Amino acid sequence: MKLNKTWHASNKMPENASFEQRVGWHLEHAKNCSCRPIPKKLLKEMKKKKFCKNA
Numbered sequence: 001m002k003l004n005k006t007w008h009a010s011n012k013m014p015e016n017a018s019f020e021q022r023v024g025w026h027l028e029h030a031k032n033c034s035c036r037p038i039p040k041k042l043l044k045e046m047k048k049k050k051f052c053k054n055a
């Protein structure tokens with residue numbers, strides 16, 4: 001578990017983030033930081049909507 005403080009400081013999740021924003025945030029987050037995984041619920045939605053290329 002490694003927190004990329006620099007990335008987090010410049011990449012805040014918008015307060016009323018839409019699904020697309022959340023997906024985008026988490027995909028970028030996964031590339032830059034590993035403090036927490038993409039929530040299972042979100043992953044499921046991503047697979048459904050074919051957002052996730054690694055699914």
Ligand SMILES: [Zn+2]
Binds near residue numbers: 003004008029033036
């Ligand atoms: Zn993080």
